[in-house]
Amino acid sequence: MHTVTKVSAMQRLARDWRTKHLRVGLVPTMGYLHDGHLSLVKRARKTVSAGGIVVVSIYVNPTQFGPGEDLSRYPRDLARDQKLCREAGVDVVFAPDDAQMYPGRESGQYSTYVVEEHLSKVMEGTSRPDHFRGVTTVVAKLFNIVQPELAVFGAKDFQQAAIVQRMVRDLNSPVKIIIAPTVREPDGLALSSRNKYLEGELRTQAVALWKAIQKAQATVRGSSQPLKATSLKNQLRELIEHQAAARVDYIEFFDPATLQPLASVQRGSHLALAVFIGKTRLIDNAGM
Amino acid sequence: MHTVTKVSAMQRLARDWRTKHLRVGLVPTMGYLHDGHLSLVKRARKTVSAGGIVVVSIYVNPTQFGPGEDLSRYPRDLARDQKLCREAGVDVVFAPDDAQMYPGRESGQYSTYVVEEHLSKVMEGTSRPDHFRGVTTVVAKLFNIVQPELAVFGAKDFQQAAIVQRMVRDLNSPVKIIIAPTVREPDGLALSSRNKYLEGELRTQAVALWKAIQKAQATVRGSSQPLKATSLKNQLRELIEHQAAARVDYIEFFDPATLQPLASVQRGSHLALAVFIGKTRLIDNAGM
Numbered sequence: 001m002h003t004v005t006k007v008s009a010m011q012r013l014a015r016d017w018r019t020k021h022l023r024v025g026l027v028p029t030m031g032y033l034h035d036g037h038l039s040l041v042k043r044a045r046k047t048v049s050a051g052g053i054v055v056v057s058i059y060v061n062p063t064q065f066g067p068g069e070d071l072s073r074y075p076r077d078l079a080r081d082q083k084l085c086r087e088a089g090v091d092v093v094f095a096p097d098d099a100q101m102y103p104g105r106e107s108g109q110y111s112t113y114v115v116e117e118h119l120s121k122v123m124e125g126t127s128r129p130d131h132f133r134g135v136t137t138v139v140a141k142l143f144n145i146v147q148p149e150l151a152v153f154g155a156k157d158f159q160q161a162a163i164v165q166r167m168v169r170d171l172n173s174p175v176k177i178i179i180a181p182t183v184r185e186p187d188g189l190a191l192s193s194r195n196k197y198l199e200g201e202l203r204t205q206a207v208a209l210w211k212a213i214q215k216a217q218a219t220v221r222g223s224s225q226p227l228k229a230t231s232l233k234n235q236l237r238e239l240i241e242h243q244a245a246a247r248v249d250y251i252e253f254f255d256p257a258t259l260q261p262l263a264s265v266q267r268g269s270h271l272a273l274a275v276f277i278g279k280t281r282l283i284d285n286a287g288m
Numbered sequence: 289m290h291t292v293t294k295v296s297a298m299q300r301l302a303r304d305w306r307t308k309h310l311r312v313g314l315v316p317t318m319g320y321l322h323d324g325h326l327s328l329v330k331r332a333r334k335t336v337s338a339g340g341i342v343v344v345s346i347y348v349n350p351t352q353f354g355p356g357e358d359l360s361r362y363p364r365d366l367a368r369d370q371k372l373c374r375e376a377g378v379d380v381v382f383a384p385d386d387a388q389m390y391p392g393r394e395s396g397q398y399s400t401y402v403v404e405e406h407l408s409k410v411m412e413g414t415s416r417p418d419h420f421r422g423v424t425t426v427v428a429k430l431f432n433i434v435q436p437e438l439a440v441f442g443a444k445d446f447q448q449a450a451i452v453q454r455m456v457r458d459l460n461s462p463v464k465i466i467i468a469p470t471v472r473e474p475d476g477l478a479l480s481s482r483n484k485y486l487e488g489e490l491r492t493q494a495v496a497l498w499k500a501i502q503k504a505q506a507t508v509r510g511s512s513q514p515l516k517a518t519s520l521k522n523q524l525r526e527l528i529e530h531q532a533a534a535r536v537d538y539i540e541f542f543d544p545a546t547l548q549p550l551a552s553v554q555r556g557s558h559l560a561l562a563v564f565i566g567k568t569r570l571i572d573n574a575g576m
Contacts, residue, residue, distance in 0.1 A: 007460060015462075018306065111406035112424070112458035118399035136400070137459075140428075144460040170400035171425075172295060172432040174303075 001086045003078075003093045007100050007145055013092065014147040023052035026148035026175075028139060031058035031095075032075040033084045036183040036191035040152040041088045043180045047150055055146050056085050057094040059101065063113075064134025075196045094146065101141065114140045114171070116163045119259045123252050123272055124159050124283070135160055136167050143175050150176040156190050158272055158285040162259055182284075184210070190284045197280040205243040206277045209284040212236040212251070216271050220288040226264040229253045240275055249274035249281060256287065289374045291366075291381040295388050295433055301380065302435040311340035314436035314463075316427060319346035319383075320363040321372045324471040324479035328440040329376045331468045335438055343434050344373050345382040347389060351401075352422025363484045382434065389429065402428045402459070404451045407547045411540050411560055412447050412571070423448055424455045431463050438464040444478050446560055446573040450547055470572075472498070478572045485568040493531040494565045497572040500524040500539070504559050508576040514552040517541045528563055537562035537569060544575065 004010045017024050025044035029037050037056075044054045058081055065071035078095060085093050102110045113133050119125075120132035143151070153161045161179045168177055183191045188210030189203075198206050216236060220227060233251045240246050253262045256270040265271075265288060272285035292298045305312050313332035317325050325344075332342045346369055353359035366383060373381050390398045401421050407413075408420035431439070441449045449467045456465055471479045476498030477491075486494050504524060508515060521539045528534050541550045544558040553576060560573035 011460070011462060019309065021307065108406050110458055112402065112404045112455045114400065114402050114428075114459070116400045118396050140402075141458075141460050144462060147462065167400045170398055170429075171402070172299070172429050174299060174432060174435065 001082070001090055001093065003082060003095055005095055005097065005100065007096060010092075010094050010096075010145050011147075014145065017053055018147065023048040024146065024148040024150075025052060025054050026142065026146045026151040027054070027056045028142050028151060028153070029056060029058055030060045030074065030193065031081050032077055032193035032196065033058075033081045034183075034191045034193065034195075036154055036156065038084065038088050039183050040154055040180050041085070041090060043178060044150070044152045045089060047152075047178065053091045054089070055092045055094055055148065056081075056090050057096075057142055057146070059094075059096055059138070061101070061134055061138040062098060062105075063102070063137055064131050066128050066130060069128070070194075070197075075193055094142075101138070113137045114167060116167055116170075119159065119163050119166055122159075122254070122259055122261065123250060124274065127249050127274060132160070132163050136163060139164055140167065140171070140173070143173055148175055150178055152178045152180055154182060155179050156182040156192065156284065158256075158270070159259060162256075188214070190282075192282060194280055194282065198277060202245055202278045202280070205245050206280075206282060208240045208243045208246050208277070209273060209275050209282055212240050212273060213271060213284060213286045215239055216265075217286065217288055220265055220267060220269070223266075226266040229261070229263050229265050232265055236273070240273075243277075245278045247276040249276060253288075289370070289378055289381065291370060291383055293383055293385065293388065295384060298380075298382050298384075298433050299435075302433065305341055306435065311336040312434065312436040312438075313340060313342050314430065314434045314439040315342070315344045316430050316439060316441070317344060317346055318348045318362065318481065319369050320365060320481035320484065321346075321369045322471075322479045322481065322483075324442055324444065326372065326376050327471050328442055328468050329373070329378060331466060332438070332440045333377060335440075335466065341379045342377065343380045343382055343436065344369075344378050345384075345430055345434070347382075347384055347426070349389070349422055349426040350386060350393075351390070351425055352419050354416050354418060357416070358482075363481055382430075389426070401425045402455060404455055404458075407447065407451050407454055410447075410542070410547055410549065411538060412562065415537050415562060420448070420451050424451060427452055428455065428459070428461070431461050436463055438466055440466045440468055442470060443467050444470040444480065444572065446544075446558070447547060450544075476502070478570075480570065482568055482570065486565060490533055490566045490568070493533050494568075494570060496528045496531045496534050496565070497561060497563050497570055500528050500561060501559060501572060501574045503527055504553075505574065505576055508553055508555060508557065511554075514554040517549070517551050517553050520553055524561070528561075531565075533566045535564040537564060541576075 025048040114136040313336040402424040539561045
């Protein structure tokens with residue numbers, strides 16, 4: 001396995017692979033890898049098979065963080081990530097810095113963004129206004145740099161996955177998007193690099209998101225008729241905020257195809273939620 | 289030569305060409321081809337050479353027209369364009385319709401745009417606010433669909449060319465951009481599909497743009513010191529509006545590298561202007 005830090009070197013490699021007709025799978029990450037990421041790597045490897053190439057990009061993308069968010073303290077450990085990637089059979093780690101990805105952004109010399117204007121307006125897009133603009137931009141760049149046949153994203157970021165799929169369809173990117181299931185801790189907490197922030201009692205209380213999901217599933221599946229979203233959301237909010245350190249950012253039921261909010265909830269409806277546990281903002285989602 | 293109208297068929301062809309390691313050059317146009325377009329085709333052919341592939345896209349892109357602009361009456365004649373392309377040795381004409389390029393745009397099902405936020409704010413961007421958003425979006429799509437090694441744009445649309453180059457650099461598109469010189473009528477009028485709108489006396493008066501460019505060049509080149517942009521612009525405006533049907537939209541002197549307006553003009557400064565001749569809006573530009 002080797003690590004590439006320059007865009008031009010990565011593009012040269014990509015061109016070589018194309019010339020040799022090798023299948024290439026990309027797993028875009030912000031690093032500080034956990035078993036969730038590694039499950040995406042496995043999925044990429046399985047799809048391109050042993051003779052193909054698996055690239056993991058590791059880049060804490062500044063354009064998807066808002067002012068006051070955790071960009072500067074987002075956990076980073078490239079040496080550890082490289083070791084995990086090597087053990088997982090990754091072929092190339094692409095780990096550029098900001099000067100490579102956004103040359104001259106401070107001085108107005110970087111000025112092109114990819115913007116999804118519809119699915120980005122709800123949920124995470126309401127709480128984090130420019131977040132998805134940063135995501136679609138960096139993903140479009142990574143696709144142009146690595147030129148993969150396929151890219152694997154995690155279902156934990158459900159809205160992100162839907163927006164990337166929309167972008168690929170709208171811009172005709174020649175990349176197949178694969179969505180792999182969320183990996184959870186034994187107590188149900190979805191794996192996330194931000195779980196590192198959760199110390200002691202906060203880690204215990206973080207299970208509130210999963211408890212709310214399970215409660216919603218049980219309620220919806222146990223009901224013979226559609227349920228009012230507002231009252232269900234209120235119940236879940238109460239359940240979550242019963243934990244002293246938990247504060248709900250949003251709880252939303254929506255159509256998984258359109259991401260548009262639902263007034264009435266039934267099997268097939270999707271639930272997403274964002275909750276602050278102390279200062280740490282966690283997200284999770286599941287189908288009902 | 290054959291004509292492809294479906295995105296999926298065009299992407300299949302592009303994949304085949306890549307597999308065979310053929311060089312591919314793209315000339316994006318809105319059709320109603322003239323000798324300016326054909327000079328771009330020649331440039332593409334020369335660059336990919338006889339064994340390569342030249343694709344001309346013909347698509348009147350609705351997202352680059354503002355409300356009240358000439359989208360519906362923009363001249364179209366695909367049969368004539370196909371004949372000209374065949375004679376010019378083009379391999380493939382890609383001529384999709386709106387349903388292929390922007391599926392579901394009316395109903396919010398199309399929602400991803402590529403936006404350049406800096407160079408797009410001046411000149412054409414001031415007069416036509418969403419114009420360049422449409423241009424960068426359709427060009428990004430065409431690059432993903434045709435996957436060319438290079439694309440040829442005309443210098444007549446100087447700001448557009450600068451913005452496309454910026455987009456390619458920012459988004460790391462693996463496409464080389466070539467800018468080919470403006471082709472002119474014997475009296476100096478820059479070739480444009482919109483010249484079709486100019487009947488009788490209007491056609492005569494349209495030479496005012498070229499006269500203004502020549503006047504500016506003579507003045508700047510004849511001066512031993514930098515000139516005040518405002519007074520030069522006033523002189524040119526007067527010269528142009530001396531023609532009864534001519535109304536200046538903008539006249540701007542700018543740095544050709546940054547597109548930012550200049551207060552003082554000298555050799556190397558660039559001039560761009562937009563002028564209504566009757567109801568027809570014409571643009572032109574040149575270096576001093």
